[in-house]
Amino acid sequence: MAKGTGIVVAAVVIALVLANHEDDDGGAATGSASGGGNASAAQFAASRQAMLRGEPTVAWSRLGMARTAKDASRRDTDCASHSYGQVRRYLRRVPCRVMDRVLFTVDDKGGNTIAIAVAWVRFDTPAAAREFKRIDDTWGTGQVRPLPGSTLGLPDIRLSGQHYASRREGSLTVVAEAEEVADGELDDAFLDEIAGVAVLLPH
Structure with a gap:
């Protein structure tokens, strides 16, 4: 799978929080806060903490964003048929349970929309x-197929895994x-x- 690059821990406090919620595989990818979204490292830290508390609405608001009303979801037990590459081959050998x-999507006040x-x-x-996780984290190994943008009435969205956690x-x-x-x-x-926040979404 294509994976995001240059990923570092945003703040020591987040590393400590995630350490209490994840095992020795490591946790969510956490890129350095920057750029077009105008969100600081502290804002991303607060957003992750809100996700860990099970408060996604608060988490997105910490970044000046809101989740839009439209969403799509699906449950499958045949994981291999909804993946490709080495990821698919692994899931054929070792089927998932579910x-x-x-x-x-989330929107910000500047009119930007992010598909997640x-x-x-x-x-x-x-x-x-x-x-x-090891296979899926590796560049070029395929991935689980995201639900298509058409399910939200959106144009084709290329979710290549470049921004991944x-x-x-x-x-x-x-x-x-x-x-x-x-x-x-x-x-x-x-x-x-954003991917590093989304991976903490309550299930």
Whole structure:
């Protein structure tokens, strides 16, 4: 899968918070706050903390954003048929128990719209989830297919995984992607950070 680059921990406090919620695989990718979204590292830290508390509306508001009314979701038990590449081959060998996917958008006051795709993939064992995360985190290995933009009445959105985050909790692996719906002022580092917030979305 294509993965975001230049990802670093935004703040020590977030590393400590995530350490309490994730295992030794590491947690959500956390890019450096910057750029077009005009959000600071402190704002991203507050956003992640709100997500960890189970308050997504508050989390997006910390970044000056709001989730739009439209969203799409789907549950599947045949994960392999909704993936491709090495990820698909792995899921054929080691089937998941269930996969939940959601696609939604968030808007900011500047008129920018970001499409966000999150997938929760649950396995029978932590070891299976760990290996899935390792493969999915690796560049060029394929991915779980996000729900298409047409489900939200949006133009085709290229969710290539460039702005990507993942985490694991036991037998559950969560992956998230973010992409601007139309070319605008949001830079790559900002979108990396958005994925790092989205991967903490309560399930």
